[in-house]
Every structure is written in structure tokens, then in C-alpha cells.
Amino acid sequence: xxxxxxxxxRERIIDAAIRIAGDQGIAGLSHRSxxxxxxxxxxxxxxxxxxxxxxxxxxxxxxxxxxxxxxxGWATALAGPGGGLAERLTALLGGLVAEDRSRxxxxxxxxxxxxxxxxxxxxxxxxxDAFVEVVRAHVGGDAATARALxxxxxxxxIQLLLTGRAFDPDEVREGLLRIIGGRDxxxxxxxxxxx
Amino acid sequence: xxxxxxxxxRERIIDAAIRIAGDQGIAGLSHRSxxxxxxxxxxxxxxxxxxxxxxxxxxxxxxxxxxxxxxxGWATALAGPGGGLAERLTALLGGLVAEDRSRxxxxxxxxxxxxxxxxxxxxxxxxxDAFVEVVRAHVGGDAATARALxxxxxxxxIQLLLTGRAFDPDEVREGLLRIIGGRDxxxxxxxxxxx
Amino acid sequence: xxxxxxxxxRERIIDAAIRIAGDQGIAGLSHRSxxxxxxxxxxxxxxxxxxxxxxxxxxxxxxxxxxxxxxxGWATALAGPGGGLAERLTALLGGLVAEDRSRxxxxxxxxxxxxxxxxxxxxxxxxxDAFVEVVRAHVGGDAATARALxxxxxxxxIQLLLTGRAFDPDEVREGLLRIIGGRDxxxxxxxxxxx
Amino acid sequence: xxxxxxxxxRERIIDAAIRIAGDQGIAGLSHRSxxxxxxxxxxxxxxxxxxxxxxxxxxxxxxxxxxxxxxxGWATALAGPGGGLAERLTALLGGLVAEDRSRxxxxxxxxxxxxxxxxxxxxxxxxxDAFVEVVRAHVGGDAATARALxxxxxxxxIQLLLTGRAFDPDEVREGLLRIIGGRDxxxxxxxxxxx
DNA sequence: AATGAATGAGCATTCATTCAT
DNA sequence: TATGAATGAATGCTCATTCAT
Numbered sequence: 001x002x003x004x005x006x007x008x009x010r011e012r013i014i015d016a017a018i019r020i021a022g023d024q025g026i027a028g029l030s031h032r033s034x035x036x037x038x039x040x041x042x043x044x045x046x047x048x049x050x051x052x053x054x055x056x057x058x059x060x061x062x063x064x065x066x067x068x069x070x071x072x073g074w075a076t077a078l079a080g081p082g083g084g085l086a087e088r089l090t091a092l093l094g095g096l097v098a099e100d101r102s103r104x105x106x107x108x109x110x111x112x113x114x115x116x117x118x119x120x121x122x123x124x125x126x127x128x129d130a131f132v133e134v135v136r137a138h139v140g141g142d143a144a145t146a147r148a149l150x151x152x153x154x155x156x157x158i159q160l161l162l163t164g165r166a167f168d169p170d171e172v173r174e175g176l177l178r179i180i181g182g183r184d185x186x187x188x189x190x191x192x193x194x195x
Numbered sequence: 196x197x198x199x200x201x202x203x204x205r206e207r208i209i210d211a212a213i214r215i216a217g218d219q220g221i222a223g224l225s226h227r228s229x230x231x232x233x234x235x236x237x238x239x240x241x242x243x244x245x246x247x248x249x250x251x252x253x254x255x256x257x258x259x260x261x262x263x264x265x266x267x268g269w270a271t272a273l274a275g276p277g278g279g280l281a282e283r284l285t286a287l288l289g290g291l292v293a294e295d296r297s298r299x300x301x302x303x304x305x306x307x308x309x310x311x312x313x314x315x316x317x318x319x320x321x322x323x324d325a326f327v328e329v330v331r332a333h334v335g336g337d338a339a340t341a342r343a344l345x346x347x348x349x350x351x352x353i354q355l356l357l358t359g360r361a362f363d364p365d366e367v368r369e370g371l372l373r374i375i376g377g378r379d380x381x382x383x384x385x386x387x388x389x390x
Numbered sequence: 391x392x393x394x395x396x397x398x399x400r401e402r403i404i405d406a407a408i409r410i411a412g413d414q415g416i417a418g419l420s421h422r423s424x425x426x427x428x429x430x431x432x433x434x435x436x437x438x439x440x441x442x443x444x445x446x447x448x449x450x451x452x453x454x455x456x457x458x459x460x461x462x463g464w465a466t467a468l469a470g471p472g473g474g475l476a477e478r479l480t481a482l483l484g485g486l487v488a489e490d491r492s493r494x495x496x497x498x499x500x501x502x503x504x505x506x507x508x509x510x511x512x513x514x515x516x517x518x519d520a521f522v523e524v525v526r527a528h529v530g531g532d533a534a535t536a537r538a539l540x541x542x543x544x545x546x547x548i549q550l551l552l553t554g555r556a557f558d559p560d561e562v563r564e565g566l567l568r569i570i571g572g573r574d575x576x577x578x579x580x581x582x583x584x585x
Numbered sequence: 586x587x588x589x590x591x592x593x594x595r596e597r598i599i600d601a602a603i604r605i606a607g608d609q610g611i612a613g614l615s616h617r618s619x620x621x622x623x624x625x626x627x628x629x630x631x632x633x634x635x636x637x638x639x640x641x642x643x644x645x646x647x648x649x650x651x652x653x654x655x656x657x658g659w660a661t662a663l664a665g666p667g668g669g670l671a672e673r674l675t676a677l678l679g680g681l682v683a684e685d686r687s688r689x690x691x692x693x694x695x696x697x698x699x700x701x702x703x704x705x706x707x708x709x710x711x712x713x714d715a716f717v718e719v720v721r722a723h724v725g726g727d728a729a730t731a732r733a734l735x736x737x738x739x740x741x742x743i744q745l746l747l748t749g750r751a752f753d754p755d756e757v758r759e760g761l762l763r764i765i766g767g768r769d770x771x772x773x774x775x776x777x778x779x780x
Numbered sequence: 781a782a783t784g785a786a787t788g789a790g791c792a793t794t795c796a797t798t799c800a801t
Numbered sequence: 802t803a804t805g806a807a808t809g810a811a812t813g814c815t816c817a818t819t820c821a822t
Contacts, residue, residue, distance in 0.1 A: 025311045043804035112307030114357055115300050116220040125358040148370035151350025159346055161310050163320045175343035178373045238787045415701045433783035502697030504747055505690050506610040515748040538760035541740025551700050553710045565733035568763045628808045
């Protein structure tokens with residue numbers, strides 16, 4: 001009965017929202033679904049987050065700050081040794097397509113929602129920018145090339161997820177290589193070179 | 196009471212659905228919103244389309260058959276004279292972004308929504324494939340290059356829609372050129388003239 | 391397109407209604423469900439049967455006239471050789487409970503519907519009376535005993551179907567025997583003795 | 586706006602459901618009909634009872650806890666003085682059939698509806714078992730006889746409700762007597778006096 | 781005689797949010 | 802501070818029946 005003392009409740013609600021958005025999509029988010037997933041009374045979700053948008057934004061930001069997610073997660077993966085940038089991006093993409101896709105789905109879910117909902121646009125832009133920044137460090141600080149790479153990757157991922165085509169590493173690598181040209185900066189990954 | 200014979204009813208409902216999807220997004224579709232927009236009784240929408248998905252798909256297919264849309268529209272635009280493929284694609288993209296963005300938004304909304312909703316996947320795949328086919332005709336039938344071009348374009352458009360950045364024709368053209376390399380086939384696709 | 395010449399259509403609709411009532415219950419009957427099951431246009435069902443009740447009654451009457459059903463079906467089964475009346479009734483009940491229960495279900499479905507719907511009461515009464523008549527022939531024309539037997543059987547069937555209890559032939563036979571007493575008329579089964 | 590605090594709301598909804606089920610039958614229950622009968626907003630019924638089945642079951646259980654109903658009511662009635670068990674049961678049945686039949690109808694509606702609807706089966710089985718237990722106390726604990734008596738009574742009541750026949754006390758008493766045989770236990774169940 | 785189209789009423793449910801406590 | 806109760810609006814969908822052809 002009585003309210004239990006539960007200082008992490010806010011965080012637990014956010015985590016539940018992330019889980020739901022990943023599993024069922026943003027459309028599956030509701031005060032009720034989150035309350036159930038977080039095992040928290042309904043009123044608690046509206047108490048901590050006045051509106052659903054507020055909760056959704058908090059959830060998305062938490063994901064993008066998470067070391068596993070777009071920004072930092074990719075940074076780690078790309079920093080690893082082995083092959084040129086195209087090779088490492090290809091490996092990364094292959095992994096994303098093969099393993100549990102819920103994180104990828106969540107990312108595109110966010111893009112989708114942001115297309116129509118003003119309030120989410122900044123968060124989506126942050127995700128994109130974070131990813132561009134990571135890539136930029138590997139191409140000698142060339143922002144245009146980084147943006148093109150990210151665009152190509154997003155477009156390829158969408159194609160892979162939408163059509164049934166199998167992931168073809170050679171084709172992917174070849175496309176990335178054309179964009180990269182000779183701009184690959186082998187040792188990069190730390191606070192990159194700005195240009 | 197109301198008019199009982201109305202042979203274009205079905206078409207009018209589809210058109211209303213297209214308008215709503217364009218204006219408010221796919222999420223704005225409901226039997227009620229469509230009925231209101233089409234000025235038709237609620238029961239009429241469920242009579243002609245057993246489920247909302249059925250209506251949505253009919254609407255999306257009608258959009259893709261529209262001469263304005265991806266397949267046909269792009270074919271015409273790319274066939275026109277003036278510059279190489281990269282140049283023409285850049286102009287096309289510039290146009291899309293400049294004018295009313297609702298059609299572009301609808302396209303990406305479909306792609307992203309299809310990631311989650313099985314039923315939309317075939318239509319989305321059709322849109323993608325149609326676009327790839329059009330582009331392929333201009334790169335000497337090289338499917339891999341066509342797919343990469345479409346991916347790059349999709350990614351760039353998503354970036355434009357989500358971030359506030361302005362459309363930069365030079366940057367876009369440069370990206371496209373890198374993918375195209377020397378594969379541009381001047382006379383392809385239609386009686387186009389290259390420069 | 392055009393209307394096929396289909397003189398059995400009316401009958402096919404009734405049969406479809408019987409199938410649906412047996413499988414999904416009377417509540418599952420609708421012009422639509424019947425039309426689909428009979429593979430007939432929706433308008434056809436309302437053309438042949440002005441209201442749903444009309445169709446339902448036609449269906450129930452057809453079942454009760456069917457040699458397989460309550461009246462005649464039981465007559466045949468009870469007429470067979472082997473043991474006294476209690477024994478044969480017990481075997482019959484065991485069979486009903488064990489095999490496909492849809493016919494039993496349909497019978498009780500009818501009782502249920504008739505409890506509240508005036509129009510169905512005569513049909514339900516006919517079923518009951520037909521059954522009583524059959525049994526009566528086996529107890530020397532004693533109507534009261536026949537009614538009690540039918541009542542006991544209905545009550546036992548309901549208990550068996552509702553609770554998970556296993557069918558206990560000895561218990562059932564014993565109950566029937568108490569009602570029958572010495573009234574069993576071995577050779578009966580044909581146009582019985584009236585009294 | 587409307588009254589916002591109303592602690593008996595839940596109970597009032599259940600009572601409304603009972604009234605509707607009694608008057609119009611189980612099929613007459615809908616969130617709307619209950620809300621109207623209880624003079625409560627529609628959302629209130631779904632707030633307190635997530636599904637209609639939940640509400641229906643709550644209502645049926647409340648009926649069976651009611652001192653008027655099968656379990657308790659019959660226990661009291663059978664405990665009273667006057668005649669043997671058959672006599673008292675006959676009187677009881679006569680009373681049930683003579684007075685407002687809506688409660689009897691509701692009982693058999695539940696039994697028959699439960700044949701189809703899994704969710705109702707437990708409640709129906711409870712009703713049946715409670716009745717059997719009451720009767721069992723009067724036949725020296727003989728469960729088989731109690732079950733047969735209840736079955737006979739159920740079958741007879743169904744016949745009475747469905748056919749137009751008048752209640753014939755002699756016939757009913759005779760049937761009950763045959764099942765009971767000499768098992769009547771005068772002083773059983775409660776401080777009843779047999780004659 | 782037959783049927784596709786149409787429609788208004790109804791259904792169970794879900795929901796974001798508000799509010800009294 | 803926290804939350805159970807409450808509610809009005811909306812959702813997708815089903816339906817019996819009517820009607821124009």
C-alpha cells in the first residue's frame with residue numbers, strides 16, 4: 001500500500017520507456033504501458049513526466065547518452081584496430097543487421113517520429129550530429145565527407161531492413177570506399193582533427 | 196437520407212487518406228479522420244476498406260502510381276537535358292527540398308514505418324525498387340551503384356528533413372559524383388541529352 | 391460477376407448457418423459470417439432471409455429434422471439392441487460427451503438463446519418434445535417418466551460439460567435406473583405405445 | 586464537472602450489471618448499457634473492470650453470494666420444516682417458477698453460456714457445486730444422489746422455462762422421490778424437522 | 781430475382797490527462 | 802510527495818438493415 005521510498009523510480013520509468021520503444025515502437029508508449037513495464041502505479045508516470053512527450057524525450061536522450069548507443073558506441077567500435085575505415089564501418093553494419101535489431105529499430109523509430117513531431121526534432125538531430133562527429137574524426141575532419149558517409153550508411157541500413165536482400169559486405173565496402181576516397185585517417189578515433 | 200449512389204466514393208476516400216497522410220502523417224490516419232476529410236459517413240470507410248492498413252496501402256500505392264512520385268516522376272526528371280547524372284539528381288533533390296516537403300516526408304515516413312509494420316513493407320520495398328531501377332538505367336545498368344546512389348540520396352534527404360541545415364548543392368553533387376565515378380551513361384533511360 | 395444460377399443457394403445458406411452456430415455459437419451468426427461461410431454475396435443472405443432470426447430459426451429447424459439430430463437420431467440409437475434402456479441411454483450419453491461435441495453444444499446453444507428470445511422458444515420446445523417422445527416409447531408411454539428422464543439427462547450433460555468431472559457410467563446408469571424403475575419396455579423403439 | 590469522488594462507484598456498477606443481466610440477459614450487457622443503468626460515465630465501467638468478462642464475473646459472483654441465491658438461499662429453504670426432502674424441493678421449485686423468473690433464467694443462462702465461454706466456466710461450476718453441496722447434506726452425504734437430484738432439477742426447470750407447460754407438483758415430487766429413494770435424512774443440513 | 785453499396789448505431793477498449801485526497 | 806480514481810474523447814471495427822440498380 002503505502003508509498004515505498006523509491007529514489008530510482010524516475011530512472012526506472014525512463015528505462016521502461018526505452019524498453020517499450022525498442023520492443024514495440026514509439027507508438028507502443030503510453031502512460032499505462034510504461035507504468036506496467038516499470039511496475040509502478042499509473043499516477044507515478046504522470047507525476048514524474050507531465051506529458052508523454054516529456055517522457056519520450058527523456059528516454060531518447062538517455063539512449064543517446066548511453067555508451068552503447070549511436071554516438072559513443074560507434075566511436076568505440078570505429079576506434080578498434082583492423083583494416084581501414086571502410087572495412088570497420090562494413091563490419092559494424094554487418095553486426096547491426098545481424099544481431100538484435102532493436103537498437104537500430106529504435107534509432108529509426110526516432111527518425112520517423114521526429115519527421116512529424118517538432119519536439120523530437122532536436123533529439124534526432126543530436127543523434128545524427130553525434131554520429132557525424134564520430135565519423136568525421138576518421139576522415140581528417142572533413143565534415144562533408146562524414147555527412148555523406150552517415151547518409152550512405154543510413155540509406156543502406158534502410159534498404160537492408162526493408163527489402164529482404166542479404167547483407168553484401170563487398171558491395172557495402174565498395175560504396176563506402178568511393179565516398180571516403182583517400183581521406184581515411186588510420187590512427188584516428190580520439191579527439192579528432194578539426195578542419 | 197444522404198446520397199446513396201456515389202460511384203467515386205472509393206476513390207474519394209483514398210484521396211482523402213493521401214491528403215491526411217501528407218499533412219498529418221501516417222499516424223494521423225483514422226477511419227474517422229478520413230471519413231471527415233472525404234465528407235463521407237464513417238461506415239463508408241470501413242465498408243470499402245476492411246482495415247486501416249488496407250486503406251493506407253491503397254493510398255500509398257496510388258501515390259506511387261502518381262506521375263509526380265518517385266518512380267515515374269524521377270524517370271521523367273532524370274531524362275531531361277542538362278548536365279550529368281549528378282547534376283540532374285542534385286537539381287531534383289534541391290527542388291524536392293525547396294517545394295512543399297510533404298511528399299518527401301511521406302516517403303520517408305513510409306520507409307521508417309514499414310520497418311515496424313509488416314504490412315507496409317511490400318509497398319515500401321516497391322517504392323525503393325522503383326527508384327533504384329530508374330537510377331540504374333543511368334549508370335549503365337550497374338545495380339550496386341544504383342543502390343548506393345539511392346541510399347546516399349535517402350540518407351541525405353533524411354538529414355535535411357531532420358536537422359535544420361540548408362541544402363548545399365555543391366556538397367550533394369560532390370557526394371553523388373564520388374559514387375557515380377565514371378559510370379554516368381549520358382543517353383540512358385530516356386531520350387535525355389547529357390552535357 | 392453476373393448472378394450464377396444457383397437453385398440450392400437458400401439451402402447452402404442454411405447449412406452455413408448451422409456450421410457457424412455449431413462452431414462459434416449462435417452469437418457468431420451474422421449476415422456477414424454466414425455469407426462468407428456459404429461463399430455467397432452478403433445481399434444474398436438478406437434476400438433469402440429478411441432477418442437474422444428468420445435464418446436462425448430455419449437453421450435450427452433443419453437441424454431438428456435432420457436424422458442425425460436430437461429426435462430421430464436418438465430414436466435410432468435407442469432402438470438398437472443391447473441391454474436395457476438405462477444401459478443404452480448411458481452409452482448414448484458417453485458417446486455424446488466423448489465425440490465431437492458441436493452437436494451437443496448447438497443444442498444447448500439453442501436452449502440458451504430460447505431462454506431470452508421469444509421467437510426461438512417454439513423451436514426449442516419442439517426439440518425437447520421430440521426427445522421426450524422418443525424416450526416415452528421406451529417406458530410404456532409414460533410421459534411423466536419420459537420427461538423426468540430427459541430432464542435428468544440434460545442436467546447430467548450440463549454438469550459434465552461445465553465441470554471437469556469425468557463421465558462415470560455407473561453413476562449415470564444408476565440415476566437413470568432409479569427414474570425408470572421397472573418401466574423399461576424392451577422391444578420398443580418403433581411407433582410406441584401411447585398412454 | 587461530474588462528481589469526482591464516489592467510493593461506492595464500483596459496487597453500483599456491479600449492481601447495474603446484475604439488473605441488466607436479469608432483465609435482458611447476459612447478452613444485454615455492454616459497457617454502455619451498464620454505464621447508463623448505473624448512471625456513470627462510460628469510462629468508469631472500463632476503469633473498474635478492464636474487460637466485460639471481468640464485470641460479468643464480478644456480477645455473477647455477487648449474485649451467488651446473495652442470500653437469495655442458489656447456495657445460501659436454498660440451504661435456508663431446505664432447512665425449513667415441513668415434509669420430506671422431495672416435498673420441500675418441490676415447494677421450492679414451485680416458488681421459483683411462480684415468482685419473478687428472472688433469477689432462474691439468469692442461472693440457466695449462466696450455465697448454458699458457460700458451455701461456450703471459458704471465462705464463465707469457473708463461476709458456473711461454483712454455482713453448481715454449491716447447490717450440490719446443499720442437497721448432499723440432506724441425503725446423508727451421498728454425492729452421487731445429490732448430483733442426480735441437482736441434474737433432475739436443472740433439467741426440469743429448463744423444460745419449464747422453455748416449454749409452456751404448467752408446473753405439476755405431483756409429477757415433480759414423484760421424480761425427485763425416485764432419485765432420493767430412502768436416502769432422505771430428516772434432521773440434516775440445519776435444524777429442520779421432517780414430517 | 782438478386783446484389784453491391786451504403787449507413788447509422790453500436791461495440792470493447794485505450795488513452796492522456798485531471799483531480800481529490 | 803505521490804497516487805488511485807475518474808472521465809471525455811477517441812480508436813478500429815462489426816453489424817442489421819435499407820436501398821438503388
